[in-house]
Amino acid sequence: MPVYPDRIVVVGAGPVGLCLSLALAQADLKVCLIEALGDDNFLEQVPRAGTNHPATLEMYERIGLYGKLEPRGIVAPVFHYWDRHKGKLIAAFDHAHLKNDTRFPYVLQCERIKIVEEALKMARAHPNIDLRLQTEFVSFEQDAGGVTAHAINPGGEKEAIKGRYLVSGEGARSIVRKTLDIAFEGFTYDDRTLNIEVAYDFRKHGYAHRNYISDPREWSNLFHWKGPPDRWRVHFPTDPNADEDALTRPEALQSRLQGFLPTGKPFDIVGCNLYVVHQRVAQKFRVGRAILAGDSAHVNSPIGAMGMNSGVHDAFNLADKLIAISRGEADDMVLDRYERQRRHVAIAHTQAQTIRNKRLLAERDPAVRQKNHDELRRTAEDPKLARNFLLRTALFESLREADAIA
Numbered sequence: 001m002p003v004y005p006d007r008i009v010v011v012g013a014g015p016v017g018l019c020l021s022l023a024l025a026q027a028d029l030k031v032c033l034i035e036a037l038g039d040d041n042f043l044e045q046v047p048r049a050g051t052n053h054p055a056t057l058e059m060y061e062r063i064g065l066y067g068k069l070e071p072r073g074i075v076a077p078v079f080h081y082w083d084r085h086k087g088k089l090i091a092a093f094d095h096a097h098l099k100n101d102t103r104f105p106y107v108l109q110c111e112r113i114k115i116v117e118e119a120l121k122m123a124r125a126h127p128n129i130d131l132r133l134q135t136e137f138v139s140f141e142q143d144a145g146g147v148t149a150h151a152i153n154p155g156g157e158k159e160a161i162k163g164r165y166l167v168s169g170e171g172a173r174s175i176v177r178k179t180l181d182i183a184f185e186g187f188t189y190d191d192r193t194l195n196i197e198v199a200y201d202f203r204k205h206g207y208a209h210r211n212y213i214s215d216p217r218e219w220s221n222l223f224h225w226k227g228p229p230d231r232w233r234v235h236f237p238t239d240p241n242a243d244e245d246a247l248t249r250p251e252a253l254q255s256r257l258q259g260f261l262p263t264g265k266p267f268d269i270v271g272c273n274l275y276v277v278h279q280r281v282a283q284k285f286r287v288g289r290a291i292l293a294g295d296s297a298h299v300n301s302p303i304g305a306m307g308m309n310s311g312v313h314d315a316f317n318l319a320d321k322l323i324a325i326s327r328g329e330a331d332d333m334v335l336d337r338y339e340r341q342r343r344h345v346a347i348a349h350t351q352a353q354t355i356r357n358k359r360l361l362a363e364r365d366p367a368v369r370q371k372n373h374d375e376l377r378r379t380a381e382d383p384k385l386a387r388n389f390l391l392r393t394a395l396f397e398s399l400r401e402a403d404a405i406a
């Protein structure tokens with residue numbers, strides 16, 4: 001039988017792989033972290049997640065990451081629901097209702113790229129992390145004693161990297177998940193989302209740093225990011241049959257933005273991209289010594305900002321279990337509990353909530369819209385209901401439910 005070094009092999013230096021690696025390394029476990037991107041292109045990734053919920057901020061603080069992110073982000077205690085059709089604010093939710101529940105009664109608007117940049121610096125400096133940039137993971141095998149990951153290193157050579165467990169933080173296209181033939185159950189929306197990044201201060205029109213905007217024809221989201229220059233991200237649904245070039249032409253982008261907020265002057269557009277939205281959960285999160293976490297285990301619509309956040313929660317849940325195993329405090333059956341807990345959260349919270357969020361914003365029936373909006377307004381105005389609502393959206397409820405799973 002091959003000899004395996006006592007270390008965890010983590011694939012992917014996204015937010016999930018990095019948080020997991022740091023939590024393990026800080027508990028004295030050895031980690032080999034493999035990332036396909038190199039120093040020359042790591043910071044060139046397309047804009048993605050950026051809203052960090054209070055429960056996630058507590059986890060960042062545990063590994064010393066929070067203090068590095070706060071100066072690069074925007075502290076946003078309040079978020080809004082708007083009715084675009086009527087041009088009215090429906091409800092404002094203030095995380096101050098959570099002041100007795102968390103040290104962080106706000107979300108931090110801090111983009112994924114800044115998170116991975118700061119976390120990568122910490123990983124590079126940690127003696128327990130063997131960081132392999134520009135190294136592409138291609139396949140793996142496992143037996144009763146450990147795992148062997150096969151990768152192509154920066155010199156173009158094949159390399160076998162051994163360890164006790166393999167964690168896939170590779171994102172949605174996970175080779176580990178595909179190799180294990182694990183079904184990725186769910187569906188894909190047929191409309192693509194158009195993301196436009198604009199340098200324009202929407203606050204002068206009453207918007208908060210985070211806004212969910214319902215409209216029977218063209219729902220949207222509007223989020224503020226710290227610069228320089230400060231940017232706002234506006235999301236719109238698109239016609240599934242529309243041509244990508246036609247959707248992203250400068251005139252088409254300007255016309256969408258003017259439809260949203262007619263200023264009469266061209267907006268300063270600093271970027272745009274189109275993306276497909278999937279709602280899927282892996283049928284299994286663990287097979288033997290190979291484990292899925294983050295987007296490799298579940299993907300969802302970004303409405304509600306739950307993908308990266310719930311992935312980071314997977315990372316910390318898993319880290320605690322791998323630490324307990326390495327200290328002899330648990331056997332590896334505890335990894336089945338990781339699957340039970342985090343798969344439950346993915347299905348009953350992340351999927352359910354993000355599907356509901358999209359339905360809420362896109363609802364066409366005027367009577368249902370009115371009922372939804374009245375309910376949101378009532379919830380925001382009642383402190384007890386607002387706190388319960390925020391405990392759910394800030395992901396505390398999902399963590400409490402997971403804790404109760406044996």
Ligand SMILES: Cc1cc2nc3c(=O)[nH]c(=O)nc-3n(C[C@H](O)[C@H](O)[C@H](O)COP(=O)(O)OP(=O)(O)OC[C@H]3O[C@@H](n4cnc5c(N)ncnc54)[C@H](O)[C@@H]3O)c2cc1C
Nearest residue numbers: 012014015016036049050051137171294295305307308309
């Ligand atoms: C437009 C958009 C907006 C979003 N907004 C939000 C939001 O506001 N809040 C939120 O919580 N979520 C949001 N999400 C989702 C969020 O981006 C993801 O859930 C999150 O990035 C997943 O993190 P991850 O670490 O699992 O995977 P990723 O971030 O996908 O990272 C995977 C890493 O693995 C590396 N990798 C992949 N394959 C290999 C390989 N074969 N070998 C080596 N390395 C490999 C990649 O280079 C990458 O660095 C959004 C997504 C999109 C598309």
